[in-house]
Amino acid sequence: MKRGLSASICLLLIMISLPSTAVITPNPPELSAKGYVLMDFNSGAVIAQQNARTELAPASLTKLMTAFVVGQEIRSGRLAWDDVVSVSKNAWSANFQGSSLMFIKPKDEITVRNLMTGLIVQSGNDAAVALAEHIAGSESAFVSLMNGWAQSLSLEDTRFINAHGLDGDGIKTSPLDMARLLTALIKELPEVYQLYGLKTFQWNDITQYNRNKLLWDRSIDVDGGKTGYTEAAGYSLVSSATEGSMRLISVVMGASSEQSRASASKALLNYGFRFFDTQQVMDEGQIEARVRVWKGQPENVGALVDQDAYLTLPRTVSSGLSKKVIVDKWITAPLAKGDLLGRVEWRNGGNIVATYPVVSAEDVTLSGWVGQVWDGIKLRFSKMLAWLSSQMGGGND
Template identity: 40%
Template sequence: MQTKTFSILPILLAIASGALLPHSASFAAVHHATKPAPHKKAAATENTPPPLAAQTTLAGSPPALPAKAWLLMDFDSGEVLASANPDEPLPPASLTKMMTSYLVEQALRSGKLKQTDLVSVSQNAWCRGSSTESCMYLPLNSQATVIDILRGIIIQSGNDASKAIAEHMAGSEEGFAKLMNAEALRLGMTHTHFVNPTGLPDPAHKSSARDLAILARAIIHDSVDYYPIYAEREFKYNGIKQGNRNALLYTDPTVDGLKTGHTEDAGYCLVTSSKRNGMRLITVILNTHSAQARADETRTLLGWGFSSFEKATPIQPNTVVTTAKVSFGKADTVAAGLGAPWMLTVPRGQQVQTSVELKSGLEAPVTKGSVIGKVVATSNGKPMGEAPLVAQADVERAGLLLRTWQHMAKLLGK
């Protein structure tokens, strides 16, 4: 295949001028299933959707964003801090590839795949070198390592890489889509149905802003060894250097992922994660009108999120929260506390209240660390999260004579 070289300089110049063009010369391909005519580009600008106000929020005055759906999630708790149309199934375009890369990462993690395994490029997977789709530019009938394929999916958004790994792992795109849907079900993505590993248009291929945030959170949490790839700005393969299309990676050092997407039906989409001062937020923008808009709207949403929320510790670690009564044990009570440190993301400046709910009818034996209740946190009457309460010690079951006495005392109301 003819070697091609692309410079990243146009990207940096575009960013410096405040506009990252979706058809920058630094990209070997763009996120279109079919290449739009010039008049359609102009129409996209003219037909900017009206600002969409938040339908749910945990703090006042979130921004209204011109998109079909958007969402802000706290990474630690998974709590949705603000959203609009979070559960509307929409075309996800190349955001689909987050599930493709996630399945690859989990297969690497479990040992089903190795980084050095070779993946073959079939006629079906091969990109023919046109500018009508995003490609890694894997040569036909060649082989590439799994780790290169993974980078080609995440950084270059390669349809060829996605198809090749799908065929490698499941025999076909259809077979891989079954794996994708099974994993979506396991993660609780209830408004998602995948048809292919690329996000190329299909009427049945849908996902929602909430589901894509759930998926992003799973990637960050489960793919620790591979998540840094989502922050890489460029990847060179087969002599072709392509830049990451996430403009925020070049302008905001707190952003470290995740994925862009674009087709005519899906509009311009972006899922992003940012970590500032120990707090990580995830944003989803679906179906806005330009690459510049998806970046600007994400910046706006992140700015509002980090200025409106802060971390709080409702209960300090190693604290006895309450004492639970135990029946038929050598001890009548057991101390209850948190099993792990607990932090919440709450509206800035608001106080957090906690209440305790214990399991009723707790009987010995009780094992240290077993869940015996929960503590619920609220702020201004709104639920903010909950954490399990666990026994801080073992309580052995009493002998027969003592149990009989305790049972009689219980009957007599003593």
């Protein structure tokens, strides 16, 4: 048994392909886009998708990662919202004619908060470069940070080449990666995410409006997201909306127009809220089983889930859910708190619909040498009996 494996590595697996006899849920809406994903925020379940892992040009969706890196610098204490950034010639808006701009110029002294607002609301390419240079010394060094964070978030289809997202060789992402990125941003950086709900921002006597049209739609509670457009990418939109305690993330990439990306995103979100539901089924720290630890002190340890656990299922699935705890029978000391012990499987009609890791609730040290020898003998005998049972056709579940 490998030790030190965190629950975040053993991520939950959600499957909603339940038997057709048990679930009557319509197909997702047909959308005109290069790819899309609809994901539940809490469970991570992918409710609907098309070309979810197709590599596409991100355009200004790149700025989600730019903002994420800045937010992590603030979170770590290495940067503050009120820090003042001196704008260089590289970040001058004149360098990005015909693209989204905050309209800053060399030698401007601007706070991180204002640049972040210009980055998020106005999608300023100039603001992206100014922030990148302030944090890392150069845009290229900042891009290394972006790609490092992409790797840590397991964004397997993503590679950044700049801080703003304008087209270039090698830049890529996927709808699934963008859904995961926005999820991480909302969870880890709520103060940054609040800026995505702002509808307007004025800088240099120019008032600009957030390009996410769903922020103005009163029929759906979208509280943030990011738009993107280049000729290579088409029109893209990442959005998040809530209904009651449920939050969904939608990603539409490569639509044909601003209106198309907004209407497609709304259709996806409405589909998810209407036909699916997410419920919390386990609490962080909840003990699911007691596990025998050979050669250890104590001899038994609690196996717990170290995160709140959620299930996202079609609303027509109202009964038949069952839970099964599966742990390794041959766990030996020493153990560290948080070591992986097994998993909890949630099933519906015999089908696994979700899996969560269970980990050790405490440290387990080696027992004395007499206990280790005696447990070693019992362990060998137990394994022999289990092997004989399996050879005779007995179950070993």
